[in-house]
Amino acid sequence: MEQIHLTKTQYCSFNKKVVFQITLPIILFTIITLQLVKNISIKTPSNPIISTSYINNNEEQGAPPTESDTRIKKCDLYSGDWIPNMDAPYYTNETCWVIQEHQNCMKYGRPDTEFMKWRWKPNDCELPVFDPIKFFEIVKNKSMAFVGDSVARNQMQSLICLLSRVEHPLDVSTSKDDNFKRWYYQSYNFTLVILWSPYLVKTIENDPNGRTGKTFWGLHLDEADDVWKDEIDKYEYVIVSAGQWFFRPLIYYEKGQFMGCRYCEIDNLTEYSLSFGFRNAFRTAFKAILERESFKGKVYMRTFVPGHFEGGEWDHGGDCLRKRPYKSNEVKVEGETLELYTAQMEEFREGQRLAQQRGLSLQLLDMTQIMLLRPDGHPSTYGRPANLTWPSDCVHWCLPGPIDSWSDFLLLMLD
Numbered sequence: 001m002e003q004i005h006l007t008k009t010q011y012c013s014f015n016k017k018v019v020f021q022i023t024l025p026i027i028l029f030t031i032i033t034l035q036l037v038k039n040i041s042i043k044t045p046s047n048p049i050i051s052t053s054y055i056n057n058n059e060e061q062g063a064p065p066t067e068s069d070t071r072i073k074k075c076d077l078y079s080g081d082w083i084p085n086m087d088a089p090y091y092t093n094e095t096c097w098v099i100q101e102h103q104n105c106m107k108y109g110r111p112d113t114e115f116m117k118w119r120w121k122p123n124d125c126e127l128p129v130f131d132p133i134k135f136f137e138i139v140k141n142k143s144m145a146f147v148g149d150s151v152a153r154n155q156m157q158s159l160i161c162l163l164s165r166v167e168h169p170l171d172v173s174t175s176k177d178d179n180f181k182r183w184y185y186q187s188y189n190f191t192l193v194i195l196w197s198p199y200l201v202k203t204i205e206n207d208p209n210g211r212t213g214k215t216f217w218g219l220h221l222d223e224a225d226d227v228w229k230d231e232i233d234k235y236e237y238v239i240v241s242a243g244q245w246f247f248r249p250l251i252y253y254e255k256g257q258f259m260g261c262r263y264c265e266i267d268n269l270t271e272y273s274l275s276f277g278f279r280n281a282f283r284t285a286f287k288a289i290l291e292r293e294s295f296k297g298k299v300y301m302r303t304f305v306p307g308h309f310e311g312g313e314w315d316h317g318g319d320c321l322r323k324r325p326y327k328s329n330e331v332k333v334e335g336e337t338l339e340l341y342t343a344q345m346e347e348f349r350e351g352q353r354l355a356q357q358r359g360l361s362l363q364l365l366d367m368t369q370i371m372l373l374r375p376d377g378h379p380s381t382y383g384r385p386a387n388l389t390w391p392s393d394c395v396h397w398c399l400p401g402p403i404d405s406w407s408d409f410l411l412l413m414l415d
């Protein structure tokens, strides 16, 4: 078992990096998370009523927009609560083949299943549950790229699993690297890819300018990452996200010049806030896409989603043991999550202005608050064999699990 894990190259090397390299930043991150959850009292929902979703079959293809469609567009999709959904999950680890070991919680013995059985209910409208046929109808003859880190990959795998009720894709990856997977749906001529770029911008791994004995990433904040920038116009849909990697020790460059850092403890170098690099990475990414003449697609920004470590730091026994979502009035976005979210939203608005000038579309997948409410959906210790003692994973999401809901939002915004 251990060997299998250690030879699963990409994700594992990420995991090892998580374990050994990002101590201080994640600890700080965790402390804030802990403060956040300390004051929460969990009320048991009193016999919640399950509203029936109004689209639960695939027969309504090509219908003109109905009154309820119009209502959705006006409704604030992101104010609401998680409500029980006995129809979920829509796949299992046996029907979907792409679940990453570390998110295959059922395989590793997670005893409870309630965490799979919720859907997001906006206060003032219904969010239709993901309909794979409708999705394929929209994306046929097109292609979609996820640009980001392992949470972006988690989202893509969730989408593939939801689509597996209709079709399994062919693996047409041109590289053996799991971080650059390419999937093809034959019946719909639809291509789906992940372009691994946790910082969105050009990076230097093990920046030699860092302090010895510590691993630094150097970020060229004004240069988009080569792994995606020159091929991005091949995609009609681009979903951009970033997150936890910005908590690491970083050195920032602009115009090729050393400008400052985060957690670097180097004499005379300016120390920047957490959101500084994050903000600039999104600014640069949006410019690289939206100013590209041949780009004609739609862009989506997925907002930062916090982890849920409780009872200890992430590498000192912190875990995520809750079995239910919070109610929306029980927790609120604050601390470093709020800092990142605010920076990201400001860049989003700038990006929207740019998109408008070019007649393009930049839309929001605002998952921060929604996922803050889901401490119950992480692998915890069920992302690995029980006898391995890696820290619990309270950052990624079990499949099936709450991340499946992201596709509900995505589908609504593809039209």
Ligand SMILES: *[C@@H]1O[C@H](CO)[C@@H](O)[C@H](O)[C@H]1NC(C)=O
Pocket (backbone or CB within 6 Å): 093, 094, 104, 106, 107
């Ligand atoms: C799926 O999960 C079950 C437990 O629910 C486990 O026995 C099985 O090995 C898993 N299968 C795969 C392919 O992961």
Ligand SMILES: *[C@@H]1O[C@H](CO)[C@@H](O)[C@H](O)[C@H]1NC(C)=O
Pocket (backbone or CB within 6 Å): 140, 141, 189
């Ligand atoms: C997809 O592309 C093929 C070949 O260009 C074309 O024949 C077909 O009509 C297209 N389908 C849709 C739905 O646009």
Ligand SMILES: *[C@@H]1O[C@H](CO)[C@@H](O)[C@H](O)[C@H]1NC(C)=O
Pocket (backbone or CB within 6 Å): 141, 142, 143, 189
């Ligand atoms: C598939 O879609 C691409 C556009 O993305 C188009 O150029 C091609 O002709 C299509 N192929 C088929 C077999 O429909």
Ligand SMILES: *[C@@H]1O[C@H](CO)[C@@H](O)[C@H](O)[C@H]1NC(C)=O
Pocket (backbone or CB within 6 Å): 267, 268
């Ligand atoms: C830092 O600044 C001090 C005073 O300005 C200077 O003497 C020293 O050489 C600088 N150190 C480095 C590493 O640049």
Ligand SMILES: *[C@@H]1O[C@H](CO)[C@@H](O)[C@H](O)[C@H]1NC(C)=O
Pocket (backbone or CB within 6 Å): 001, 002, 385, 387, 388
């Ligand atoms: C974990 O258990 C498996 C079998 O259950 C065994 O093959 C493996 O060596 C064990 N690993 C450790 C680190 O104990």
